[in-house]
Amino acid sequence: MENTINADWGNLPFGYFKTDYNVRCYYRDGKWGKLEISSSEYISIHMAATALHYGQEAFEGLKAYRGKDGKVRLFRWKDNAKRMRNSADGIMMAEVPVELFKEAAFKVVEMNARFIPPYGTGATLYLRPLLFGSGPQIGVKPAEEYMFMVFVSPVGPYFKEGFKPVAIEVVRDFDRAAPLGTGHIKVGGNYAASMRPADRAHKDGFASVLFLDAKEKKYIDEAGPANFYGIKDGKYITPQSKSILPSITNMSLEQIAKDIGLTVERRPVAIDELESFEEAGACGTAAIITPIGKIYDRMNDKTIEYGDAAGPVSTRLYQTLRGIQEGEIEDAHEWTTIIKGV
Ligand code: PLP
Ligand code: COI
Numbered sequence: 001m002e003n004t005i006n007a008d009w010g011n012l013p014f015g016y017f018k019t020d021y022n023v024r025c026y027y028r029d030g031k032w033g034k035l036e037i038s039s040s041e042y043i044s045i046h047m048a049a050t051a052l053h054y055g056q057e058a059f060e061g062l063k064a065y066r067g068k069d070g071k072v073r074l075f076r077w078k079d080n081a082k083r084m085r086n087s088a089d090g091i092m093m094a095e096v097p098v099e100l101f102k103e104a105a106f107k108v109v110e111m112n113a114r115f116i117p118p119y120g121t122g123a124t125l126y127l128r129p130l131l132f133g134s135g136p137q138i139g140v141k142p143a144e145e146y147m148f149m150v151f152v153s154p155v156g157p158y159f160k161e162g163f164k165p166v167a168i169e170v171v172r173d174f175d176r177a178a179p180l181g182t183g184h185i186k187v188g189g190n191y192a193a194s195m196r197p198a199d200r201a202h203k204d205g206f207a208s209v210l211f212l213d214a215k216e217k218k219y220i221d222e223a224g225p226a227n228f229y230g231i232k233d234g235k236y237i238t239p240q241s242k243s244i245l246p247s248i249t250n251m252s253l254e255q256i257a258k259d260i261g262l263t264v265e266r267r268p269v270a271i272d273e274l275e276s277f278e279e280a281g282a283c284g285t286a287a288i289i290t291p292i293g294k295i296y297d298r299m300n301d302k303t304i305e306y307g308d309a310a311g312p313v314s315t316r317l318y319q320t321l322r323g324i325q326e327g328e329i330e331d332a333h334e335w336t337t338i339i340k341g342v
Helices: 050-054 077-090 098-111 188-203 248-259 271-276 312-325
Strands: 022-028 036-038 057-059 062-066 072-075 124-133 146-155 166-171 208-211 227-232 235-239 263-267 279-284 288-297 302-305 336-339
Touching: 022 098, 050 124, 057 077, 057 188, 072 098, 077 098, 077 124, 077 248, 098 124, 098 146, 098 336, 166 188, 188 208, 227 248, 227 271, 235 248, 248 263, 248 279, 248 288, 248 312, 279 312, 288 312
Parallel strands: 166 208, 166 288, 235 263
Antiparallel strands: 022 036, 022 146, 057 124, 062 072, 062 124, 072 336, 124 146, 227 235, 227 279, 279 288, 288 302
8 A cells, every 4th residue: 555645535626735845946047957846835936027917927737647556647748748838938938848847747746645646536646837937027028037846736626526517607708818819828817817707607506617719709619727528429529719728638538539439520619509419528637527517608598408417428538538547448549657656
């Protein structure tokens, strides 16, 4: 039995949980320094840091999974590293080399091994890489200094319902990201813009929002902090849009869908098409796969229902994804990396 802390693993929320260590690295004088290990939950940065004033900040989210075989696997970390580079490029931050990202991600899991939730509890160890402009500017321009860090937190699923259908609400009076804005990269500002409509949805009893394309309000963008998919006629259908985050979970599900014989369509998905889906779901690292049971549109006071139980295709996708992440189904696409010695 591995050395693990005592926690109520089965009831863990998707929230912050203090662990022993985090790792940090500083970009100064045009280069990255050495990775440092810290046991402090706090950071010290300049009051004129561009992250604080102008939102020069990006983050990532990935998970380490403890398998039935006791091994710990990191899922598609290289794709998160690449996406963080795209985010850095998009808002002119120093890019974190893939090797540095890897060193930090592996180190922080190794150092916090006792916080990795046991197999079968539904909980996982969430890694939160963070990159931001730490150097001062008053003019609106990129910082000259950056900080990259990774901390971890054991978490349960983002939607407390777990693998049970949730109700979500269409948003027409707020946009999360502009068509040519920053929706395709993982920068903090996108999440700030989503808080007001998400708060309203929560108060109205919905688990999440469904954002539409900002220009025409005709097409589906994404489901809050997760991508959207629909299933019909043997097809896995997911929106093509310049203002959504390219979800690594969604890319994986597209592949799994093909592997199990579905046709995959990535194309604009009109809101009018929602009614024709047999199943719908939200997917992401935090959301995993969350089946969507109902979609409410306040504009016409209309609700589309997909049922109170997860559909057969979503269930198969979920089981296959989890099976690969936990090492029980063959990892044919080499998505997982075992972290040795934990
Ligand atoms: N969309 C948004 C806005 C997100 O924040 C996330 C989470 O990272 C996703 C989609 C899902 O992406 P991934 O599957 O890479 O976690
Ligand atoms: C993730 O799925 O990793 C996310 O980043 C979603 C999040 C904003 C909670």
